[in-house]
Amino acid sequence: DEVVDESCWSNLDYCKNTKNWYCYGKAVAEKSAWDEAKARGVDLVVVNPVLVLGPLLQTTMNASTIHILKYLTGSA
Structure with missing residues (x-):
């Protein structure tokens, strides 16, 4: 196991x-x-959520959504 923090890119x-x-x-x-x-000398906070649930905001599926759909339908 490895700790992933702001030093990992x-x-x-x-x-x-x-x-x-x-x-x-x-x-x-x-x-x-x-x-x-x-x-600029300002603080920055970046949030990388593991999973976001809810309806799509766009009319077509993006790359992330397509991968999730493939796993859910067993076609991955």
Whole structure:
């Protein structure tokens, strides 16, 4: 087991090499937010929920939702 905290980041080279643009984009966006907060001297809190339940807000399923649906329907 390993403790995951703010010092743990996605491997951006791995994300690029495997063309995992979703994870790459999220990691780059969060890193940018931390850099900007530090530069401005403000506190930043990032919440990464394990699971969010409720109706979809968009009209089509996004990448995260499709993975969940595949597991629920047994097609994963």
